[in-house]
Amino acid sequence: MAAAGGSKTLVEIFYDVVSPYSWLGFEVLCRYRHNWSIELRFRPAFLGGIMKETGNQPPAMVPKRGEYMMKDIKRMAKYYQVPLQIPKDFVGSVIRKGSLSAMRFITAVDMTQPQFLEPVSRELWMRIWSRDEDITQPESILAAAGEAGLPSALAQKLLAMTSTPEVKNRLKETTEEALKYGAFGMPAVVAHVNGEAHLFFGSDRLELLGKVIGEKWLGPVPAASKPRM
Numbered sequence: 001m002a003a004a005g006g007s008k009t010l011v012e013i014f015y016d017v018v019s020p021y022s023w024l025g026f027e028v029l030c031r032y033r034h035n036w037s038i039e040l041r042f043r044p045a046f047l048g049g050i051m052k053e054t055g056n057q058p059p060a061m062v063p064k065r066g067e068y069m070m071k072d073i074k075r076m077a078k079y080y081q082v083p084l085q086i087p088k089d090f091v092g093s094v095i096r097k098g099s100l101s102a103m104r105f106i107t108a109v110d111m112t113q114p115q116f117l118e119p120v121s122r123e124l125w126m127r128i129w130s131r132d133e134d135i136t137q138p139e140s141i142l143a144a145a146g147e148a149g150l151p152s153a154l155a156q157k158l159l160a161m162t163s164t165p166e167v168k169n170r171l172k173e174t175t176e177e178a179l180k181y182g183a184f185g186m187p188a189v190v191a192h193v194n195g196e197a198h199l200f201f202g203s204d205r206l207e208l209l210g211k212v213i214g215e216k217w218l219g220p221v222p223a224a225s226k227p228r229m
């Protein structure tokens, strides 16, 4: 169902490639672009900043929750048909190394080559959350960019941009925008309905999102779309 006035409903997804649940939400919304009357906007932001500003912490920091999360991610990945695998050194790869350089690169892509935003984000998720590969070193980021089809000279240029105030500030601004909507974790999905912004936290709230925007939930792999992997 289209939004009032026949226009598409704007749905924004604030995400960070360090977040496996963001990947699930991202892929499902990419599929639903073909089923729902939505304009999907990708909003790369920094989960570390959201945690710091809200005083929240990654769920795995509570041991029992971390234990549950490992099982939950495996089940969700299978159900959502996303090839997510937990890195062997979860604390080292996810918590200690983090995603700041990767998210700055994605931000540079968003600012200058937005047509590559979706594949570059996906390739970085593939590295950290599927193949247990690094996403912090320049060569890792360039490899992901190459896989996404970004010409090598352009990728080098974007990598150099990641240390500029423009890119750093843009990532900060997008993170602040997510906070303004009330985000405390990721994915943070914001649907704009009749001038009102509705925040949904998690990849498991997309059915509810459908209800609020007047669209039907057809499961994580709706028939009109095919999982990309």
Ligand SMILES: N[C@@H](CCC(=O)N[C@@H](CS)C(=O)NCC(=O)O)C(=O)O
Binding pocket: 018, 019, 020, 021, 022, 056, 057, 058, 059, 184, 185, 186, 187, 201, 202, 203, 204
């Ligand atoms: N139930 C949510 C969980 C999402 C989640 O745990 N996201 C993490 C990042 S990967 C987070 O930001 N957690 C903050 C919190 O749980 O307060 C889902 O299925 O997507």
